[in-house]
Amino acid sequence: MLYILQTALELGFLYAxxxxxxxxxxxxxxxxxxxxxxxxxxxxxVSVTMAASGHPFLAVPAAMFAGICAGFxxxxxxxxxxxxxxxxxxxTNMGLYTINLMVMDWSANVSLLKDDTIFSLFRExxxxxxWYEALLAGFITVLAxxxxxxxxxxRLGLSxxxxxxxxxxVRASSINPTFTITVGLCISNSLTALSGAxxxxxQNTADINGxxxxxxxxxxxLIIGETVLGRxxxxxxxxxxxxxxxxxxxxYAIVLYTKIMPVQGLxxxxxxxxxxxxxxxxxxxxxxxxxxxxxxxxxxxx
Amino acid sequence: xxxxxxxxxxxxxxxxNAKKALSGLSLHLDAGDFVTIIGSNGxxxxxxxxxxxxxxxxxxxxxLLDGQNLTFLPEYQRSRMIGRLFQDPLKGTAPxxxxxxxxALAYLRSTKGSAPFARISKRDKALFRExxxxxxxxxxxxxxxxxxxxxxxxxxxxxLLMATLVPPRLLLLDxxxxxxxxxxxxxxxxxxxxxxxxxxxxCLMITHNMKQALxxxxxxxxxxxxxxxxxxxxxxxxNMSVEQLLRRFKEGAGHELDNDRILLS
Numbered sequence: 187m188l189y190i191l192q193t194a195l196e197l198g199f200l201y202a203x204x205x206x207x208x209x210x211x212x213x214x215x216x217x218x219x220x221x222x223x224x225x226x227x228x229x230x231x232v233s234v235t236m237a238a239s240g241h242p243f244l245a246v247p248a249a250m251f252a253g254i255c256a257g258f259x260x261x262x263x264x265x266x267x268x269x270x271x272x273x274x275x276x277x278t279n280m281g282l283y284t285i286n287l288m289v290m291d292w293s294a295n296v297s298l299l300k301d302d303t304i305f306s307l308f309r310e311x312x313x314x315x316x317w318y319e320a321l322l323a324g325f326i327t328v329l330a331x332x333x334x335x336x337x338x339x340x341r342l343g344l345s346x347x348x349x350x351x352x353x354x355x356v357r358a359s360s361i362n363p364t365f366t367i368t369v370g371l372c373i374s375n376s377l378t379a380l381s382g383a384x385x386x387x388x389q390n391t392a393d394i395n396g397x398x399x400x401x402x403x404x405x406x407x408l409i410i411g412e413t414v415l416g417r418x419x420x421x422x423x424x425x426x427x428x429x430x431x432x433x434x435x436x437x438y439a440i441v442l443y444t445k446i447m448p449v450q451g452l453x454x455x456x457x458x459x460x461x462x463x464x465x466x467x468x469x470x471x472x473x474x475x476x477x478x479x480x481x482x483x484x485x486x487x488x
Numbered sequence: 489x490x491x492x493x494x495x496x497x498x499x500x501x502x503x504x505n506a507k508k509a510l511s512g513l514s515l516h517l518d519a520g521d522f523v524t525i526i527g528s529n530g531x532x533x534x535x536x537x538x539x540x541x542x543x544x545x546x547x548x549x550x551x552l553l554d555g556q557n558l559t560f561l562p563e564y565q566r567s568r569m570i571g572r573l574f575q576d577p578l579k580g581t582a583p584x585x586x587x588x589x590x591x592a593l594a595y596l597r598s599t600k601g602s603a604p605f606a607r608i609s610k611r612d613k614a615l616f617r618e619x620x621x622x623x624x625x626x627x628x629x630x631x632x633x634x635x636x637x638x639x640x641x642x643x644x645x646x647x648l649l650m651a652t653l654v655p656p657r658l659l660l661l662d663x664x665x666x667x668x669x670x671x672x673x674x675x676x677x678x679x680x681x682x683x684x685x686x687x688x689x690x691c692l693m694i695t696h697n698m699k700q701a702l703x704x705x706x707x708x709x710x711x712x713x714x715x716x717x718x719x720x721x722x723x724x725x726x727n728m729s730v731e732q733l734l735r736r737f738k739e740g741a742g743h744e745l746d747n748d749r750i751l752l753s
């Protein structure tokens with residue numbers, strides 16, 4: 187049980203920045219950013235490649251910078267060139283596949299054999315005992331989350347939030363939506379890449395297919411968190427991302443450990459959860475309408 | 489002040505749907521003018537506002553504000569100088585953000601993008617509170633509430649406050665009370681008059697209320713087919729009745745004023 191909890195915390199924190207990135211792009215900016223999958227691998231690829239050449243610390247900001255670039259390309263496509271936002275992400279994602287291979291020197295995966303990682307170096311300090319991985323991942327994630335929440339309270343942050351909330355108002359109030367969407371997507375993708383960077387060094391490997399479906403899993407985490415905490419404020423949203431991620435990884439670990447179903451089955455379950463959660467308002471309306479129709483029919487005496 | 493020199497705009501040019509929305513329109517406003525605009529459906533009233541605000545660029549002509557050429561300036565840069573209210577009270581505020589945050593966004597206009605990482609300060613809050621209290625709607629005690637919880641009238645009053653928080657050089661009011669119930673509309677109109685007079689803002693207002701068009705402000709324009717067909721001010725306007733106004737419109741436009749929402753009294 188303790189082992190399950192530990193795994194859930196480690197993976198939960200490691201992957202929590204993806205739902206947090208989606209909180210920024212999907213919830214706040216109201217853009218479905220499909221760059222996420224490729225961007226996650228980009229972060230991992232940059233991070234592991236740099237750690238392999240002896241720079242595990244520098245690897246983290248480098249991966250984030252790579253994420254910013256990926257976000258910028260997506261934002262440029264949709265704000266300047268008029269590519270529909272979902273397509274812009276998919277196009278960038280496609281291109282990133284080659285970029286990621288390039289980063290990993292044209293091989294499908296890179297491994298760290300005996301190289302130092304941020305985790306191995308942190309273990310040597312002895313802080314946190316055997317929980318050191320969860321502690322370090324948790325620290326980085328919470329720090330990023332706190333910075334994000336603080337940022338969203340600044341003038342620029344408010345402008346970004348308004349862009350997703352009412353773009354008419356933004357245009358009429360001296361804010362350039364092109365700029366705010368670009369900044370927002372750069373930040374969200376830097377968070378995704380940061381998650382990739384941590385996961386890569388944690389697993390000592392980066393794989394070209396490691397990001398497949400990660401955007402749906404991230405959304406599932408965000409939705410789980412929001413179901414638990416509600417979705418009213420920015421702070422709650424950021425906390426929901428972390429909590430949802432840990433709960434998701436907890437379920438994942440239990441499935442993995444108890445083998446109540448094949449682990450690969452979890453993807454289908456995740457897809458169903460996300461589809462149902464997003465469809466929920468529509469289903470609720472439909473049910474209410476059917477109920478009214480039934481009631482009206484009975485009243486009619488038939 | 490505002491100088492519009494023969495601007496034209498055609499939508500969907502070269503197709504069967506081509507529509508000349510503005511045709512060689514010229515207009516000059518003096519500082520402090522409060523001008524009301526009336527006209528038929530599709531006369532180009534809102535199109536004129538969109539052209540001034542920069543929602544689109546005009547095909548021909550120039551737009552100057554205080555000598556500065558706005559013709560090719562993007563909308564977000566013009567909105568530093570031009571405040572705008574729409575008929576739809578939901579258009580001017582961000583529903584998911586608090587009253588305070590909405591006001592902070594409007595206040596950005598005063599700082600021209602400097603200090604992007606500054607947070608809402610205590611001084612800002614005090615200023616917002618003071619301004620909100622002038623609306624007499626009790627909003628100053630609800631600053632932490634999301635704007636989505638307010639009524640249409642409250643949201644329109646807030647939008648008015650936001651548009652004038654930093655006095656704009658020009659205020660565009662596009663039937664901003666038309667979607668409100670009569671009592672609220674009256675209140676928002678009173679607020680408009682007070683704020684515009686106090687801050688001496690130059691103002692253009694579209695209305696479909698003939699009486700209002702003559703009572704408010706110092707000048708009335710009538711539009712038809714993408715141009716101004718009647719421009720009255722001064723003594724002539726003071727003594728004018730709605731009937732006279734309608735007759736003059738018919739002389740200028742060549743047809744009756746045809747607006748399905750017109751209010752004659």
